[in-house]
Amino acid sequence: MTEYIVPYQDAESEFTEKRSRFITHLYKVETEAEARARIEEMKKKYYDARHNCWCYLLQEGGVVRYSDDGEPQGTAGQPMLNVFQRQEVWNVCCVVTRYFGGVLLGAGGLTRAYTKGATDVLTAAGIARMGLWTLWDVPCTYPLLERMKLEVAAAGGVVRDAEYG
Incomplete structure (x- = not known):
């Protein structure tokens, strides 16, 4: 995968649904x-909240994880994850904190609320397209190869392969 989408910046959003307060980071x-x-930082910050549901997707290795944190199975983490998968956004971590308002939302209501939280915060953050900028062939002698790799890494580049001749 030479090009992928990531969040442009960190973001936060908040809304209320039937007296339950949803705070999304x-x-x-x-x-x-x-x-x-x-995730741990949000759990500590909102220690008194009923639920801290989360998901994250990492481009390198294709790591995908989520948690419903006590909500009915499949009503929180998975819907949030689906928002990012549909938009093909990677290298993202999303935490939705819920303060229970006393009114049960039901499975459908919870799914809609957590989906809304993830959608709203992604809209607030914006997206950026990551891709290969330029590809160079750098001829050098074998004794200078390691030095060249260090210089490329220091400049934020990546050595994709080496041909020895």
Whole structure:
């Protein structure tokens, strides 16, 4: 995959549905550890909330994870994940915090609410298309190969392959 879509920036959105308050945070992440750290950060920040449902998708390795965090199975994490999969957005971590308002939403209502939270926050964040900018052939002698790899990495580049002759 030479081109993929990521969130443009971190974002937050909030709405109320039948007195339940839904607070959504979206983060750009590169690793699973970074995604887990963001999830833990939200759980600590909103420790008194009834639910902190989350999902994340990572382009490298195709890692996809989600959690309903006590909501009925398939009504929170999976609908949020579906929003990002339909838009083909990668390297994203989304956490929706729910403060229960006393009115049961039912499975359909929960699914719609968590989908709305993910959709709203993705709209707020915007999207960016990541892709290969330019491809260069850099001839060098074998003793300079490691030095050249370090210089390319320092400039934010990637050495895709090497041909020895």
